[in-house]
Amino acid sequence: MLAFSGPAPEIINGRLAMTGFVVAIEAELASGEDVPLFKGVNVASKTDRFMTSNAKLWNGRFAMLGLVALAFTEFVKSGALV
The missing domain is CATH 1.20.5 (Single alpha-helices involved in coiled-coils or other helix-helix interfaces)
Incomplete structure (x- = not known):
């Protein structure tokens, strides 16, 4: 799936x-x-000291993994997580 x-x-x-x-x-x-x-606006031009372009990429990757983990957990559980 x-x-x-x-x-x-x-x-x-x-x-x-x-x-x-x-x-x-x-x-x-x-x-x-x-x-x-x-x-000419890109990720690098919109960074500040806390949210660098690298941090934004990793946050996006973790969010994608979290979404897949949630979908898999709900599939295995056959229902909502909470």
Whole structure:
């Protein structure tokens, strides 16, 4: 189910992409500015002393692993975690 060719990765990534799209549209409507992806803004240019680009990458990786662990635990348990 969670294999590379399984249905879960595509569904999870699709849902995250849908959420990202809606949030981007809402941000544009609220601020009147476009998404700054093509203006030279990258992870390295948005770092401060505590959240470096390397820390952000590791936080994202741990979040992805946590999501997979939660899905696997609920699959094995046949129900919600809590």
